[in-house]
Amino acid sequence: MMQIFMPLNFLGFIYREMKGAFASIEKMFALLAQVPAVRDDVQAPELCVSEGGIEFDGVSFAYSAERPIIEQLSFRVAPRQRVAIVGASGAGKSTLFKLLFRFYDCTGGRILIDGQDIRRVTQASLRRAIGVVPQDAVLFNGSIFDNIRYGCITATEAEVREAIRLSHLEEFIAQLPKGWDTQVGERGLKLSGGEKQRVAIARTILKRPPILVFDEATSSLDSHAEQSILRAMDEVSARHTALVIAHRLSTVVNADRILVLDQGRLVEQGNHAELLAQKGHYARLWRAQQDTATR
Ligand code: ATP
Numbered sequence: 001m002m003q004i005f006m007p008l009n010f011l012g013f014i015y016r017e018m019k020g021a022f023a024s025i026e027k028m029f030a031l032l033a034q035v036p037a038v039r040d041d042v043q044a045p046e047l048c049v050s051e052g053g054i055e056f057d058g059v060s061f062a063y064s065a066e067r068p069i070i071e072q073l074s075f076r077v078a079p080r081q082r083v084a085i086v087g088a089s090g091a092g093k094s095t096l097f098k099l100l101f102r103f104y105d106c107t108g109g110r111i112l113i114d115g116q117d118i119r120r121v122t123q124a125s126l127r128r129a130i131g132v133v134p135q136d137a138v139l140f141n142g143s144i145f146d147n148i149r150y151g152c153i154t155a156t157e158a159e160v161r162e163a164i165r166l167s168h169l170e171e172f173i174a175q176l177p178k179g180w181d182t183q184v185g186e187r188g189l190k191l192s193g194g195e196k197q198r199v200a201i202a203r204t205i206l207k208r209p210p211i212l213v214f215d216e217a218t219s220s221l222d223s224h225a226e227q228s229i230l231r232a233m234d235e236v237s238a239r240h241t242a243l244v245i246a247h248r249l250s251t252v253v254n255a256d257r258i259l260v261l262d263q264g265r266l267v268e269q270g271n272h273a274e275l276l277a278q279k280g281h282y283a284r285l286w287r288a289q290q291d292t293a294t295r
Pocket of ligand 1: 063064069087088089090091092093094095096247
């Protein structure tokens with residue numbers, strides 16, 4: 001019975017995901033009516049990623065001509081570096097990622113991955129190279145194992161085991177009575193926000209993308225959950241180039257570099273200690289979040 005039940009659950013999950021995707025597609029069509037479509041060049045080559053280095057070179061962008069959102073932004077992310085983007089709400093963090101995925105073309109400057117302008121390569125190859133850890137992973141009714149292997153359904157048990165290790169889920173899974181066969185989702189175990197996010201990390205790294213983007217959750221996690229995610233991020237970013245859109249500054253403390261955006265401009269950069277010492281934008285954002293956390 002379980003053998004029939006699981007695929008039906010899985011189909012239900014795919015259906016819900018597709019429904020979500022169609023809702024987004026409807027929004028996309030509305031969007032495409034307003035902005036020029038991003039198209040592949042005829043005979044555009046595939047992106048060829050060897051190291052996973054990223055460069056924003058004088059990038060500017062505006063959704064509408066009268067209101068610039070990103071202005072003359074330049075920075076580099078070396079292969080296997082972890083760089084966090086921080087800034088007040090509306091500073092342009094998510095827009096940067098939309099540009100990296102080429103949902104829009106820059107209005108000035110260029111974005112390079114391993115020296116290749118992302119406008120010159122196929123969008124499919126670009127998006128294959130970037131794995132996204134979303135804010136809120138959706139789990140389907142099935143085992144933890146199946147939920148993780150959903151990231152790459154041809155992955156072997158050994159590969160799933162490695163993804164679990166890198167995502168710091170081993171300890172959590174070991175304490176479950178049925179281990180990774182434990183059922184989760186609506187009809188099974190409810191995972192906490194932090195556990196779900198680590199499942200999302202495991203799923204994404206199973207695809208082995210050279211570049212990882214963490215769209216970090218806004219919801220506040222308890223400090224134990226946050227520490228587990230931080231350890232998982234540390235482990236994973238040693239192997240991938242990682243960009244983190246950080247809404248919660250406590251998760252950027254370990255980043256190699258933090259870029260501080262203000263109204264689409266890069267106003268500060270450095271590691272956590274350097275930026276605190278500058279007593280500027282970052283130090284103010286940090287203090288504001290500490291105050292909110294202790295209130
Ligand atoms: P948050 O932390 O609140 O998510 P953010 O730093 O990610 O903010 P963005 O989402 O990049 O900010 O938005 C930057 C600016 O661009 C905002 O003023 C926003 O209103 C505007 N914006 C975002 N998306 C669109 C869009 N599709 N069309 C027009 N303006 C947009």
